[in-house]
Amino acid sequence: MALPSMAPRVDLLASLTLAAALGVGCTKPAPPAPDDAEVTRRAQAALAPLKQGLKAELGSALAGSIDGAIDVCQRRAPELARAHSQNGVTVGRSAKKLRSPGNAPRPWLVPVMDRLAAAPSGSDAHEVVQLDGGRRGYAEAIWVSAPCLTCHGRDVPDSVAKKLAERYPSDGARGFAVGDFRGVFWAELEPAAR
Secondary structure: OOOOOOHHHHHHHHHHHHHHHHOOOOOOOOOOOOOHHHHHHHHHHHHHHHHHHHHHHHHHHHHHOHHHHHHHHHHHHHHHHHHOOEOOEEEEEEOOOOOOHHHOOOOOHHHHHHHHHOOOOOOOOEEEEEOHHHOEEEEEEEEOOHHHHHHHEOOOOHHHHHHHHHHOOOOOOOOEOOOOEEEEEEEEEOHHHO
């Protein structure tokens, strides 16, 4: 009596072991590294002026005109991100439902956003990940608040929708409600910046 070959099982086991080692198909974040707290501190410090500047300019613009508010998000937000990307730390914002193609997520952000979107609404959800070349990535959730609904809500007024269509022909960033996951503020830290 011939015994069945073990080769298919060994190949499957080897493939699964290799996939697990490479992180293929993994949906859970890696265990915290010893310096995650320091990476979080540095990333949050780098993001703070971007977030504060954006909030102040957007609040002021919303009190004036919708054109001004759209301009802040379209023009000033990227300028603020560039201005605050320094000392080995690059900062920005991204989302899954994009308004501007310039905010498309970097590949490492896609699974991170999936995990952060599952966090409780309004929580201080954030994550640190290992990137190539010894760099570290940090992302924190952005939750929709009432002022965001002016341009990102389910029932955007026709006049606002028209202005958005002029500036963003491929707009996919509408249909939100207060408390929804909108996207992330992110930071990438070079090894020397840690």
